[in-house]
Amino acid sequence: MSSLVIAGAQWGDEGKGKITDFLSQKADFVVRYAGGDNAGHTLVHAGQKLHVQLIPSGICLPHVQNVIGTGVVVNPKTLFAEIDYLAAHGVAVHNLKVSSRAQVIMPYHQLFDQLQESLKSEKIGTTHKGIGPAYQDKLERIGIRIADLLDPETLRLRLEQALSVKNLLLTKVYEQEPLDFDSIYQEYLAYGEKLRPYVADTSYLINEALDAGQRVLFEGAQGIMLDIDHGTYPFVTSSNPVAGGAAVGAGVGPQRIQEIIGVAKVYCSRVGAGPFPTELHDETAQTIRDTAHEYGVVTGRPRRIGWLDIVALRHAKRVSGLTQLSLNCLDVLSGFETVKIATAYELDGQVIDYYPASERDLARCQPIYEELPGWSEDITTCKTLADLPAAARAYLNRVCELVDLPLATFAVGADRSATNVLGQLWRD
Ligand code: GDP
Ligand code: IMO
Ligand code: MG
Numbered sequence: 001m002s003s004l005v006i007a008g009a010q011w012g013d014e015g016k017g018k019i020t021d022f023l024s025q026k027a028d029f030v031v032r033y034a035g036g037d038n039a040g041h042t043l044v045h046a047g048q049k050l051h052v053q054l055i056p057s058g059i060c061l062p063h064v065q066n067v068i069g070t071g072v073v074v075n076p077k078t079l080f081a082e083i084d085y086l087a088a089h090g091v092a093v094h095n096l097k098v099s100s101r102a103q104v105i106m107p108y109h110q111l112f113d114q115l116q117e118s119l120k121s122e123k124i125g126t127t128h129k130g131i132g133p134a135y136q137d138k139l140e141r142i143g144i145r146i147a148d149l150l151d152p153e154t155l156r157l158r159l160e161q162a163l164s165v166k167n168l169l170l171t172k173v174y175e176q177e178p179l180d181f182d183s184i185y186q187e188y189l190a191y192g193e194k195l196r197p198y199v200a201d202t203s204y205l206i207n208e209a210l211d212a213g214q215r216v217l218f219e220g221a222q223g224i225m226l227d228i229d230h231g232t233y234p235f236v237t238s239s240n241p242v243a244g245g246a247a248v249g250a251g252v253g254p255q256r257i258q259e260i261i262g263v264a265k266v267y268c269s270r271v272g273a274g275p276f277p278t279e280l281h282d283e284t285a286q287t288i289r290d291t292a293h294e295y296g297v298v299t300g301r302p303r304r305i306g307w308l309d310i311v312a313l314r315h316a317k318r319v320s321g322l323t324q325l326s327l328n329c330l331d332v333l334s335g336f337e338t339v340k341i342a343t344a345y346e347l348d349g350q351v352i353d354y355y356p357a358s359e360r361d362l363a364r365c366q367p368i369y370e371e372l373p374g375w376s377e378d379i380t381t382c383k384t385l386a387d388l389p390a391a392a393r394a395y396l397n398r399v400c401e402l403v404d405l406p407l408a409t410f411a412v413g414a415d416r417s418a419t420n421v422l423g424q425l426w427r428d
Helices: 016-024 076-088 107-119 131-140 152-173 181-198 202-211 244-250 283-292 310-320 359-364 390-403
Strands: 002-008 029-032 041-045 048-052 065-068 096-099 215-219 259-265 268-270 304-306 324-328 338-347 350-352 366-373 407-411 419-421
Touching: 002 016, 016 041, 016 215, 016 259, 016 324, 016 407, 016 419, 029 202, 048 076, 065 202, 076 181, 096 181, 096 202, 107 131, 107 152, 152 181, 202 215, 202 244, 215 244, 259 310, 283 304, 310 338, 310 390, 324 390, 338 390, 366 390, 390 407
Parallel strands: 002 215, 002 259, 029 065, 029 215, 065 096, 259 324, 324 407
Antiparallel strands: 041 048, 268 304, 338 350, 338 366, 407 419
């Protein structure tokens, strides 16, 4: 058995898709364990940039069995659109399984995502994909699962029950028109039939693969700082991107997880509202945004940009049990005279090295920066640490020293060939 988790160690968009695709070259299974089509993972295959939202990022490699795990909330419409999109780009999706226990995103989830946001004085800035409302229904136990779509009677019962609650809320609270049972029922029944060949008890498959000594990669979505329990609540998503979420979301025992790679960019980005202590509002931010094209894959919103935050990375390491670090986008920092790393915060005159839970405390935190010499060389063809300019090498070394984690990979571009391996990655 060999297993590893790829978890975003910041606020999402760290390059998880790219690293997953890269590591898939040596994996048997790639399993998405949380989130839904709020995710936008970019990978480069056969010279073209591809975006996936629900389908795991191992999909371009035909030897990989890709799995959408139980912890994922699945919008069937997005899933089929994505299958067509991949086919149009020369990637056949014949190696995909979807958990029969995964929750389904229904049309009312997207509607409620917008309605709930509209009532908030402080908006989260969700992706409006219905993620929060779908997880809410799961916990309220009025959700509809993939297995339910395959059985007309169960779907009828579940949908009637859910719609009775939703339509009351829509008409009495939000003063909207009620939703029509029949059209939703027919649409989702048809999705069920189309999904049938993909549906499986995926926990069974994954555990069997691990028992047979195969390599399983668990691909996270979002980032640890967006975790519903350990992130910057309430400005978070509604799932558990932390590595622990892989055990629950895939249906494997925690002891099955061997290595946990935290993926980070060498600066920070965030889409949507919420605390971001190292955020920059100057030319540096715009330069980084332009160089790396930092715009959301799903919503197209410009990403907020800031210097690397070691306090947040240490928090991510602690709550997720990171064992290795993958650092992306080193090439993006070429050309700055100096580069900064926040090593701690100052809160009301005190130096702190932890991420405060209180929103009001966080808002008063001032990052304490260490300033390092920058580099101006184009580093996009560098393959080893020795190839890098001394200042870029020193920067990577300092980050790893501060977070106290070994460097698994560093990347100088979005292509597979621009990811350079340093660490052990897989344990076997
Ligand atoms: P994910 O959600 O974590 O998979 O990340 P996204 O795909 O949303 O965002 C990462 C962006 O950075 C994508 O546009 C990638 O193509 C790009 N990217 C990833 N690694 C590198 C890198 O090392 N250098 C540069 N310049 N771009 C990168
Ligand atoms: P990947 O997997 C970056 C953010 C949204 C919003 C908050 C809640 O590509 O890294 P939601 O729709 O989940 O209820 O929105 O979370 N968010 C992401 N930000 N990358 C993502 O995914 C994200 N998924 C959600 O912008 O602030
Ligand atoms: Mg993304």
